[in-house]
Amino acid sequence: MDQKAKIRFGDNLKKGIEREPEGTAPAVMVSGLGWEISPDAWQCLIGNQTDPSRLQLTHDCDPTGYLRAPKTIKYMSKQDRLAVNACGKALEGAGYDLEKLNDSCGLFMTVGYIPFKREEAERIFGYSQDQDQFSMLKFSTDAYDSINPLLAFACLPNMPAYHLSANFNLQGEYLLTYPGTVQFYQVLSEAAQRLQNGDLKRAIVGGVSDQCNFLVENHFQKYHAGDERRLSDAAAFMILEKMTPAPGASRWDRIKLVSLHTRYTKEDESSENAPPKFRLGPAELPMLLDAFAHDQKGLFRHCYRSETHIVESVWEVL
Numbered sequence: 001m002d003q004k005a006k007i008r009f010g011d012n013l014k015k016g017i018e019r020e021p022e023g024t025a026p027a028v029m030v031s032g033l034g035w036e037i038s039p040d041a042w043q044c045l046i047g048n049q050t051d052p053s054r055l056q057l058t059h060d061c062d063p064t065g066y067l068r069a070p071k072t073i074k075y076m077s078k079q080d081r082l083a084v085n086a087c088g089k090a091l092e093g094a095g096y097d098l099e100k101l102n103d104s105c106g107l108f109m110t111v112g113y114i115p116f117k118r119e120e121a122e123r124i125f126g127y128s129q130d131q132d133q134f135s136m137l138k139f140s141t142d143a144y145d146s147i148n149p150l151l152a153f154a155c156l157p158n159m160p161a162y163h164l165s166a167n168f169n170l171q172g173e174y175l176l177t178y179p180g181t182v183q184f185y186q187v188l189s190e191a192a193q194r195l196q197n198g199d200l201k202r203a204i205v206g207g208v209s210d211q212c213n214f215l216v217e218n219h220f221q222k223y224h225a226g227d228e229r230r231l232s233d234a235a236a237f238m239i240l241e242k243m244t245p246a247p248g249a250s251r252w253d254r255i256k257l258v259s260l261h262t263r264y265t266k267e268d269e270s271s272e273n274a275p276p277k278f279r280l281g282p283a284e285l286p287m288l289l290d291a292f293a294h295d296q297k298g299l300f301r302h303c304y305r306s307e308t309h310i311v312e313s314v315w316e317v318l
Contacts, residue, residue, distance in 0.1 A: 028192050030255040030315075031202070032096070032239035033290050034089025035283070036061050036082045041232050044277060045291035052277040057232040058212040061085045066098070068167050077154030079115065080163045082235035083208040086283075087164050090204070090237040098168060104201040106194060107164060107174035108187035109237075110282035111157045112209025113216045120147055121215065160208050172200065177282075179209070181304045184282040185262065185311040192260055195242045206237030207282025220279070230278045236286035254318040255293055264309045285313065293317045 038059035043049040063081045064070055066088040076084075091098055127143035128134055153159055157178045164170060175190050177183035184207045191203040210216070211231035220231060243256055280287050285302050292300045296317060303312045 027243045028195055028240050028257040029243040030238050030257075030289075031241045032090040032092070032094025033237070033255075033286060033293075034086045034091070034093055035234070035236040035287055035290055036086045036089075037232065037234045037236075037280075037283075037287065041234070041278065042291075045287065046294050052230060055230075055278070057230055057278060059233040063088070063167075066167055072163075072166070075150060075153045075159075076163060077115070077159065077210065078233070079111065079208055079210040079235075080154075080160050082210065082233065083109070083160035083206070083237075084163050084167055086208065086235035087168065087204060087206060087237045090206070090239050091168065094202075094239040096239075104172060105170055106172045106191065106200045106203045107161060107170050108191040108203055108205045109161055109164075109174075110177045110184040110187055110207040111160055111179065112207070112211060112281040113179045113219060114155050114157060115210040115213045116155065116215040118214040120151060123147060164204070170204070180282055181284050182306045182309070182311055184285060185260075185304070185313070188285070188313070189260060189262070191240055192257065195240060198242075201241065203240045204237055205240055206235065206286060207284070208235035209233065209281030209283060211279065211281055229275065232278045232280055234280045234283040234287055236280075236283040236290065238286050238289075255289070256316050256318070258299070258314040258316050260313045262309055262311045265305060265307075289315055 036059065037045075038055070038057055040049060040055035041057050041059070044052055044055055049055060059082070060078050061081055063076070063084040064073065066084050067073060073081075088098065123146055124139070124143045127146045128139040130138050158176055161174055161176050165174070173194075175187050177186050188205055191200075191205045194200045195203055210233055212233050217231060220227070240257070276284065276288060284304070288302060289300055298317060300315045300317060301312070302315075303310060
């Protein structure tokens with residue numbers, strides 16, 4: 001990241017912290033929640049499985065039922081498929097007619113690290129060699145031409161947002177971040193702010209990550225060597241609305257956002273929450289909230305610590 005980008009990012013982060021003081025009550029309610037995760041992972045999250053080391057965490061799904069044009073599935077990566085299914089379930093859970101959504105609905109989402117299949121990466125690597133050395137000429141010609149050009153659609157972090165927009169007719173504003181829980185809190189904060197200001201009637205807020213692949217696993221082995229938690233494929237989306245005195249019939253109307261804030265960490269500070277048994281990427285908060293609300297009531301507090309700051313939200317399950 002260049003210096004100008006660092007300064008710009010720092011300014012945005014500072015503004016985000018200033019507009020989310022501790023104790024803020026966003027008056028926002030969950031009207032729908034949908035997710036895609038492996039059955040094993042779900043059973044572990046709700047307490048029916050206790051040993052995460054033996055779970056099948058790889059997960060994929062068929063989004064055909066939500067596609068306006070079924071042939072577009074050939075342009076979709078696993079990450080796209082997970083996002084479309086999870087978002088479709090959330091919208092249905094909120095009781096919306098998927099044929100009548102319009103630009104009053106904003107999209108705020110976080111996409112995980114860009115995945116890449118091993119065989120495709122090895123093919124590119126092999127065709128990029130010249131006398132056992134990497135060659136930019138070979139990479140830009142032989143290697144580039146050796147792979148399916150549709151692969152480009154699977155490697156762009158904004159593609160999940162495109163597929164949600166195209167298949168659910170979302171024509172309103174959107175915000176996309178990348179690649180983890182802290183960035184998810186940025187979109188959650190922005191969505192809550194826009195709802196409070198009356199700029200939106202509802203907001204789709206969620207995260208998706210294809211993590212069970214060699215490239216993402218290699219990243220975590222390299223940069224998080226001391227963390228033994230395994231990676232899980234996951235997508236989870238919430239439909240948020242400004243809280244009204246008389247919630248509708250949706251069973252998700254019993255969850256409301258109580259507080260949301262961000263603060264810088266101090267050296268002696270640590271998160272009070274035990275981390276989940278496996279990594280859920282940017283889908284962590286809505287996924288854990290759903291698991292809590294599965295059979296519990298009361299306050300659900302989610303707290304995540306990065307190297308520089310702590311993000312926290314409190315939800316009430318009625």
